[in-house]
Amino acid sequence: MNDCLPTVDFAKLISASLLRLRMKSPFFGTLAMFARFVPSMTIPYAATDGRDIFLNPDFLQSLPSQQQDGILLHEILHAALLHPLRLNEREPELWNIAADIVVNGTISRVSGVELPPGGLRDERWEHLSVEEVYELLRETDTNRFKLTDLDILAMKAGDLGEHHPARGLTPPLAQQDRELLAAHWRQAIQQATSIARTTQWGKLAIGSEREFETVINPQLDxxxxxxxxxxxxxxxxxxxxxxxxxxxxxxxxxxxxxxxxxxxxxxxxxxxxxxxxxxxxxxxxxxxxxxxxxxxxxxxxxxxxxxxxxxxxxxxxxxxxxxxxxxxxxxxxxxxxxxxxxxxxxxxxxxxxxxxxxxxxxxxxxxxxxxxxxxxxxxxxxxxxxxx
CATH class of the missing domain: 3.40.50.410 (von Willebrand factor, type A domain)
Incomplete structure (x- = not known):
C-alpha cells in the first residue's frame, strides 16, 4: 500500500478515542480492544475489511472528539458484526447502505457519541439484521439513500470500481482466514457482553440485538x-x-x-x-x-x-x-x-x-x-x- 506518512500523531488520537469509548460504554469499549487500527492516506475517510480498520489521520483529527468516537465505533461495528464477510454475492453498494443503516442506528443510542455529517439513517429498519434491511431496500426506492465515502466495506477487490479509493487496500481472505476472523469477533462480542453485565450495563439496550444475535448464533439456512x-x-x-x-x-x-x-x-x-x-x-x-x-x-x-x-x-x-x-x-x-x-x-x-x-x-x-x-x-x- 503506497501511503504517505500521516501528518498527525495517529496512535495518540486512537488511544484517546478508545479511552473515551470505554468510559461511555463498557460493551463498546471492550469490543474496541479487539480491533486493529491502521493509518491510511489513500482513503478520504475510513474503511474496513473486517480484519483492519483503516482511517485517514488528517480526517480523524479534523473531527470533534465525539465524532472521532463515532467514526471509530462505526468501523468497529462493521468489523465486529462481520459485515464484509456476510456480503457474499450481494450487490456491494446496497449491502453497504444496509449495513450503515443498522450501525448508525446503534450509534445513535450511545450517549456522548456522534456520527460525522452524512451518515445514513432510517429509523424504521435500525432494529433489523443487515440481511433483512438489504432485502427491504431491494423492494423500495433507494434513490434517497446516497452512499458517501464516509466509510467503505472493502472485502473483495472485484467489488470495487477501478477508481474506488479503497481498491487494492486489502487482499481477499481465504476461507480458513474468514472462519478465524468470524471466531475472533464472536469471542469479542461474548467478552464485551460479559463485562457489560458485570458493570451494571445489563442487557443490550441498543436496538440491534437481532444483528448481534446473527453473529453469535448464525441462523441455519x-x-x-x-x-x-x-x-x-x-x-x-x-x-x-x-x-x-x-x-x-x-x-x-x-x-x-x-x-x-x-x-x-x-x-x-x-x-x-x-x-x-x-x-x-x-x-x-x-x-x-x-x-x-x-x-x-x-x-x-x-x-x-x-x-x-x-x-x-x-x-x-x-x-x-x-x-x-x-x-x-x-x-x-x-x-x-x-x-x-x-x-x-x-x-x-x-x-x-x-x-x-x-x-x-x-x-x-x-x-x-x-x-x-x-x-x-x-x-x-x-x-x-x-x-x-
Whole structure:
C-alpha cells in the first residue's frame, strides 16, 4: 500500500478515542480492544475489511472528539458484526447502505457519541439484521439513500470500481482466514457482553440485538431447516447422512418414501409483489429439490384458497388474496383433513403479522418469515426462520 506518512500523531488520537469509548460504554469499549487500527492516506475517510480498520489521520483529527468516537465505533461495528464477510454475492453498494443503516442506528443510542455529517439513517429498519434491511431496500426506492465515502466495506477487490479509493487496500481472505476472523469477533462480542453485565450495563439496550444475535448464533439456512423437518417424522428415516443437509440433495434411502407438505403462502395486503415473487421462487425450489414430496399449496389472507396438489411438473396457480391476515383458516383446514397415518409437516411463508390460532396444531410447523417481519421469538408454536 503506497501511503504517505500521516501528518498527525495517529496512535495518540486512537488511544484517546478508545479511552473515551470505554468510559461511555463498557460493551463498546471492550469490543474496541479487539480491533486493529491502521493509518491510511489513500482513503478520504475510513474503511474496513473486517480484519483492519483503516482511517485517514488528517480526517480523524479534523473531527470533534465525539465524532472521532463515532467514526471509530462505526468501523468497529462493521468489523465486529462481520459485515464484509456476510456480503457474499450481494450487490456491494446496497449491502453497504444496509449495513450503515443498522450501525448508525446503534450509534445513535450511545450517549456522548456522534456520527460525522452524512451518515445514513432510517429509523424504521435500525432494529433489523443487515440481511433483512438489504432485502427491504431491494423492494423500495433507494434513490434517497446516497452512499458517501464516509466509510467503505472493502472485502473483495472485484467489488470495487477501478477508481474506488479503497481498491487494492486489502487482499481477499481465504476461507480458513474468514472462519478465524468470524471466531475472533464472536469471542469479542461474548467478552464485551460479559463485562457489560458485570458493570451494571445489563442487557443490550441498543436496538440491534437481532444483528448481534446473527453473529453469535448464525441462523441455519431455512432450506436446511426444511430438510431437517422432512426427515423428522414419526418413523424417522434411518442411516441419514446429515452432511448433505442444506445442499438441496436427497438420498437414495428416501426415494421410496413420501412426505406430505401442507404449504401456506401469505397473500395478505402486507405482502408486497416482490416478496410474493420470492415466495413463489422458493416454492419452485422446494418442488425441484425434494421429489419425494407430496405438496398441498394454499394461498391465505383471512380466507383460504386451495388446496392445489403440486409436484415438480405441475404448473403453480396464480396467487389469490390481498385482504387481512389470519393464520387460523389454514390450521383449521389441516386439522379437519389431516390423515394421522400420513407423514406430514406444515410450512408457512409469511411476515408473521396476523392472528394465530389459540392452540398449536398437531403437525410440526416451520414458519419462513420475511425480512422485517415478526420477531422469530414471538411465534407461539413451531420453529421460525428468517427468509434472507
Amino acid at each position: 431455512w432450506k436446511a431447516q426444511l430438510w431437517r423437518f422432512l426427515v423428522r417424522t414419526p418413523t424417522d428415516f434411518q442411516n441419514f447422512d446429515r452432511r448433505f443437509v442444506g445442499r438441496g440433495l436427497y438420498l437414495e434411502a428416501l426415494q421410496g418414501e413420501s412426505v406430505r407438505v401442507y404449504l401456506a403462502i401469505d397473500t395478505s395486503g402486507s405482502i408486497g409483489s416482490e416478496t410474493l415473487r420470492l415466495f413463489m421462487s422458493e416454492l419452485n425450489g422446494i418442488l425441484g429439490s425434494y421429489p419425494h414430496l407430496e405438496c398441498d399449496l394454499y394461498y391465505v389472507d383471512t380466507d383460504l384458497y386451495g388446496p392445489y396438489r403440486l409436484n415438480v411438473e405441475t404448473p403453480i396457480p396464480p396467487p389469490e388474496g390481498g385482504g387481512g391476515t389470519s393464520f387460523v383458516p389454514f390450521f383449521d383446514r389441516i386439522a379437519a383433513t389431516y390423515d394421522e397415518h400420513t407423514q406430514a409437516v406444515c410450512v408457512y411463508f409469511t411476515d408473521g403479522l396476523g392472528e394465530f390460532p389459540p392452540a398449536p396444531p398437531v403437525l410440526p410447523t416451520l414458519w419462513v418469515v420475511t425480512a422485517g417481519g415478526l420477531d422469530l421469538s414471538q411465534f407461539p408454536f413451531g420453529e421460525a426462520v428468517r427468509l434472507v
